[in-house]
Amino acid sequence: MTTMRPECRTDTSGRPTFSHDAAYFRIMQAVAKRRSLIHGRLHYGAHSCAIGCAFDDGVQSLPSSVIDEIAAYNDSFPKLTAHERWKKVMAWLRFEVERIRKGKRK
Numbered sequence: 001m002t003t004m005r006p007e008c009r010t011d012t013s014g015r016p017t018f019s020h021d022a023a024y025f026r027i028m029q030a031v032a033k034r035r036s037l038i039h040g041r042l043h044y045g046a047h048s049c050a051i052g053c054a055f056d057d058g059v060q061s062l063p064s065s066v067i068d069e070i071a072a073y074n075d076s077f078p079k080l081t082a083h084e085r086w087k088k089v090m091a092w093l094r095f096e097v098e099r100i101r102k103g104k105r106k
Helices: 020-032 050-056 064-074 082-101
Strands: none
Touching (some): 020 050, 020 082, 050 064, 064 082
16 A cells, blocks of 8 residues: 555555556656646545546556655645646656656666
8 A cells, every 4th residue: 555645545456557667657648637736635626636637537556656656756845836736746757757768767
């Protein structure tokens, strides 16, 4: 189970999940459709964090390490507006996806 978003429970149904790299790309696609991100929780009314955007966009399952890493970055800007946070997270996701594409992942 993820520590950053305890609302996300471990999937015991045996459903497959995205690989680490594919999850980053899929989350980036979902976040790109928005223009704001909340922090500290998955959803708040009609608003979502980066991980919540992916679930809203139809993603069924994500690796917990990806949830924790992206949620930590999403939450690292508590004083920014929702739109400023979206810009920061989108820039970081683009950077990470580009690193993955070039084979420079950690």
